[in-house]
Amino acid sequence: MTDGNARRTIWPAGNGAVDIIDQTTLPHACATRRLATVADVAEAIAVMRVRGAPLIGATAAYGMAIAADADPSEAALKAAHDRLLATRPTAVNLAWALTRVLERLTPLPAAERAGAAWAEADAVADEDVALNAAIGDHGLTLIEAAHARNPDRPVNVLTHCNAGWLATVGWGTATAPVYKAHAAGIPVHVWVDETRPRNQGASLTAWELAEAGVPHTLIADNAGGHLMRRGQVDLCITGTDRTAANGDVCNKIGTYLKALAAHDNGVPFYVALPSPTLDLALPSGDAVPIEERAAEEVTWIPGRTADGRVETVRITGAGTPAANPAFDVTPARLVTALVTERGIVEPHRLREVFGALEAAS
């Protein structure tokens, strides 16, 4: 849901189910898929039909609502919580949303739990849209400032992975400032990192920027450092799957390399951070569990042939071994600031600005 795209990425479908945009078929087809059971929801998260920390959280919340419809007993709800929690390890929004819904339901009589669960999941989704809109408003000031420094050309923003509309319920995190700037008439151009191995930049970010009419250029993940050395990047904005109390940012593998290049070239490196992605219980990023995904995600690539067939091809010889760590940690010293719903926050000020969250949890 942005000015350029009025839909959400997940919505209640009635009859105890939700519909999602199945992101595994993009950009070659934009298909919706119905999730009617906890198993459906767990599968959709694990195979990344939905992905992106905020959307994983919202989907898990709806998963708890689906579970409560089927069996509102405490045991069943706890089982659903645990099953969904096991789908992916890195994004903290998953645990945050599951715990939020479970803690809302447990004190209620069983008969009231399903209704309350759907309401709570809707609240998680609505809040995500509102948080991202606020991130967009705060981030817009950074793009406005960059434009004021060089008014004669578009502001060049580099982003990694997809922290866009598709990674959230609406607006996106890293893309929200871009969409706000575009809507405000500020000329903006986005360098889209391809984001191997899952190609979320090539298949998702490029697609949603095109849908919204935002100028953009796809680049190999290798190219960003070169562009920064040549002065072709004004600022970087990425999302995050979990940010520690000291401001260390865990995000899609490769984020760290771009942050190093930004630091080496005096390019500001921003991370868009809705507060559910903050893990103040973690003192530093070193303790974030890094998901190791299947080697086949590196060696096989899906795409569309010239005559329109969707095929998956192996880019290596048979039997080439591959490793696939899905996330890395960017140390706080490389992060210029976090763009949050409460404003632009330097890493060392995270506790000061969001400390109340820790006390409340």
Place this chain on the structure above:
Amino acid sequence: MTDGNARRTIWPAGNGAVDIIDQTTLPHACATRRLATVADVAEAIAVMRVRGAPLIGATAAYGMAIAADADPSEAALKAAHDRLLATRPTAVNLAWALTRVLERLTPLPAAERAGAAWAEADAVADEDVALNAAIGDHGLTLIEAAHARNPDRPVNVLTHCNAGWLATVGWGTATAPVYKAHAAGIPVHVWVDETRPRNQGASLTAWELAEAGVPHTLIADNAGGHLMRRGQVDLCITGTDRTAANGDVCNKIGTYLKALAAHDNGVPFYVALPSPTLDLALPSGDAVPIEERAAEEVTWIPGRTADGRVETVRITGAGTPAANPAFDVTPARLVTALVTERGIVEPHRLREVFGALEAAS
């Protein structure tokens, strides 16, 4: 040509032609291709049937021999020189080899030029093998030292692109120390950067390491920084397409990002440099022309389907714009040392060790 692979990547085929291994079909097929005209040679270099700075140089030298066979006049040789020089802009070996052969032939009577050209091209190829073997011997000491520091596990080497046997006439540059270490019984394991967009790591380096029996693991280009942060890389070795007098290294796009990560983590970053790749006339890397290749190299990927067909697939939606700078410059401050045929040379000592080359040219 290594201990594990007795063939060269280019060889005279008789009747005024050369045969090459066509690297565009690897790893799915290892096919040879005959080059019988200057046009064949120019096409093979431009579309990267042969690639890698040293092999580009040797191929161009054979191209001059083919030209001399057809027409040994000075005008024809100069035309061949210019046509071959225009095929690719970044690797300095191309200009080096073409000038070398042309300067050898010009003083000769026309009737002697063809024979001299073939002999000179053979010499370029033979010297490449010898230079790389010497690089291997010097680089071996670095791997031996790393092994001595951690004798209980394999030495983990990270490399980017293919600076292997396939990038040269034999041995490879960055891989020569690895092959020498493997032959010496030192346990070594190579992290192979996929190297988007042309996937030379996935399709060439992984293939040739497998042929030679060297343990290796393919990774997305995004993963190297994470592995270095986790202590899983002992040293990096890459090749170079052109190294300036101050030690700035121009190499495959993405090299700079790995050098930044190595520097940030105290991992030594070595560049294997045969002297024909050195451009002492250039004071710094900023002046190296960076080749911009076709956008389709980013948006389309060739591979093999599960049922064995070779297909090329588009990974983006139709019409996604892409940029494709093929090289970047790694500043000398990030390069621990250059591994040359004359030994291990810190960047600031390049002029001292190789200054005679400049005087001679």
